[in-house]
Amino acid sequence: MWFVKGAKSSTSLSRIGERATRCDDERVLFAEPARVAQLDRASVFETEGWGFETLRARLTNTPHEPTHESDHESDHEPAAEQARVNSHDGTPVNVAANCIEAVERALTRTPDRELAKAVVQLSNLYTTERGKLAREQSSAIHLAAKSEYFLASDAPKVALALGECVARSDAFARLITLDTVRITDLGAGVGATSVGFIAWLANARAARNITTPLRLDLHAVELGEPAARAFTESVRVAAAHCEFDLALRIEARDFKSIAVEARDLLLCQTALNELLVDATHTRETIAMVTRWANAAPLLLVEPALKGSTRALMALRDELLLAGGMHVVAPCLHQQPCPMLARHDDWCHEARRLERTPRVEAIDKIVGRRDERALFAFLGTAPQACASVSQHVTLRIVTDTLGSRGKTERLVCRSDGEMRMMRLLDREEREGNRLFLRAKRGAILSIDPLPENNRIAPEAMVRPAL
Numbered sequence: 486m487w488f489v490k491g492a493k494s495s496t497s498l499s500r501i502g503e504r505a506t507r508c509d510d511e512r513v514l515f516a517e518p519a520r521v522a523q524l525d526r527a528s529v530f531e532t533e534g535w536g537f538e539t540l541r542a543r544l545t546n547t548p549h550e551p552t553h554e555s556d557h558e559s560d561h562e563p564a565a566e567q568a569r570v571n572s573h574d575g576t577p578v579n580v581a582a583n584c585i586e587a588v589e590r591a592l593t594r595t596p597d598r599e600l601a602k603a604v605v606q607l608s609n610l611y612t613t614e615r616g617k618l619a620r621e622q623s624s625a626i627h628l629a630a631k632s633e634y635f636l637a638s639d640a641p642k643v644a645l646a647l648g649e650c651v652a653r654s655d656a657f658a659r660l661i662t663l664d665t666v667r668i669t670d671l672g673a674g675v676g677a678t679s680v681g682f683i684a685w686l687a688n689a690r691a692a693r694n695i696t697t698p699l700r701l702d703l704h705a706v707e708l709g710e711p712a713a714r715a716f717t718e719s720v721r722v723a724a725a726h727c728e729f730d731l732a733l734r735i736e737a738r739d740f741k742s743i744a745v746e747a748r749d750l751l752l753c754q755t756a757l758n759e760l761l762v763d764a765t766h767t768r769e770t771i772a773m774v775t776r777w778a779n780a781a782p783l784l785l786v787e788p789a790l791k792g793s794t795r796a797l798m799a800l801r802d803e804l805l806l807a808g809g810m811h812v813v814a815p816c817l818h819q820q821p822c823p824m825l826a827r828h829d830d831w832c833h834e835a836r837r838l839e840r841t842p843r844v845e846a847i848d849k850i851v852g853r854r855d856e857r858a859l860f861a862f863l864g865t866a867p868q869a870c871a872s873v874s875q876h877v878t879l880r881i882v883t884d885t886l887g888s889r890g891k892t893e894r895l896v897c898r899s900d901g902e903m904r905m906m907r908l909l910d911r912e913e914r915e916g917n918r919l920f921l922r923a924k925r926g927a928i929l930s931i932d933p934l935p936e937n938n939r940i941a942p943e944a945m946v947r948p949a950l
């Protein structure tokens with residue numbers, strides 16, 4: 486087995502390849518040399534997530550195994566994410582995926598090989614040469630990579646994050662039943678976030694058989710004018726596909742200067758990290774996001790990179806200190822983030838998603854195999870949290886970390902504690918098996934909750950929401 490040491494967000498894969506070394510250090514990203522060669526630069530985000538899984542995994546002689554999760558994709562999905570069933574033949578209809586694919590089809594213009602090249606180039610800029618990124622915003626081929634590839638890969642992340650927020654907060658759940666939904670997309674780019682929102686909303690309404698007309702009042706703020714033009718096209722296709730009545734207002738300006746009006750939801754995906762000059766957000770950014778969080782339900786989505794995610798975790802704590810809002814998800818508590826105290830950890834999602842046909846075709850060309858959507862998110866809502874339950878529940882924040890004779894998973898508990906819990910293979914029973922099967926992000930209760938973190942054979946592990 487070969488290992489790749491210390492993969493950092495800014496480490497290009499060619500450099501990772503050079504540093505491949507045989508070792509048994511726990512703090513490594515592991516890969517066989519052939520696999521390193523296959524990894525494309527578009528997968529650097531994946532590499533980071535992969536590193537996270539392996540940081541604590543005791544490295545054995547087996548490669549990174551698929552987790553139990555992949556075998557149980559449908560376990561404990563929030564209702565709004567469930568596929569609708571076709572009333573004619575009972576087959577599942579994924580309204581959200583259909584919407585994103587409709588946008589993908591409408592935007593397909595660049596030949597696949599050319600697009601694949603542009604995707605690799607843009608990924609390089611995101612991961613190793615961020616300084617150049619702003620100067621390249623208007624490059625036609627990079628815009629094509631954003632519209633024709635990254636849009637369809639990023640849009641579904643919005644649904645995954647909203648699924649958790651809706652399950653835990655009325656401020657988010659009400660979005661599904663409104664006749665008019667007013668949202669603002671901050672740093673809207675070519676529309677991945679707004680398209681993801683439209684697709685999610687159509688899916689959530691379909692899951693509840695809501696067929697009344699919907700008016701979407703969509704306000705987008707985007708610095709780059711070429712991106713703003715592409716945004717118009719993509720959201721129009723999405724809204725038309727879902728038969729939403731779209732009222733669109735796009736402002737080509739800096740979101741730092743906007744006064745947030747009364748909105749049902751504010752969205753900001755992968756834009757805050759562009760303001761980072763250091764490891765943590767500036768006072769100015771914290772004050773700006775505090776204004777947003779106090780004004781309306783807010784969903785922030787950031788790349789799953791260690792640096793940007795830890796900055797988001799620290800921002801979360803600052804927002805709580807400033808007050809006037811509460812954290813809806815992913816955290817089950819309003820305490821300081823316990824993961825921040827662990828220097829090498831970052832709280833991010835790695836969820837399996839079915840890729841759209843074009844994303845799959847481009848992934849094939851660039852050699853990207855990982856189907857997981859990797860991202861970090863924070864959902865907040867105005868006003869302090871009303872009550873805190875005494876009953877401790879926990880959120881699974883890693884995949885299964887298998888080692889000889891046991892499976893471990895890091896959990897973040899509703900009392901603000903982070904624990905590495907384990908289930909010994911010989912103590913696995915029907916009643917506690919959910920600890921192994923639950924998806925990353927699942928909320929569970931364990932009864933009795935062990936003080937020593939070892940789940941007993943007689944313990945009952947149940948979904949808790």
Ligand SMILES: C[S@@+](CC[C@H](N)C(=O)[O-])C[C@H]1O[C@@H](n2cnc3c(N)ncnc32)[C@H](O)[C@@H]1O
Binds near residue numbers: 676706756759
């Ligand atoms: C990585 S893109 C993400 C776009 C979109 N949110 C998405 O998820 O696809 C970040 C976008 O934020 C925009 N942006 C960054 N800082 C901004 C600011 N201060 N005001 C407005 N837009 C900004 C950039 O122009 C860029 O289009």
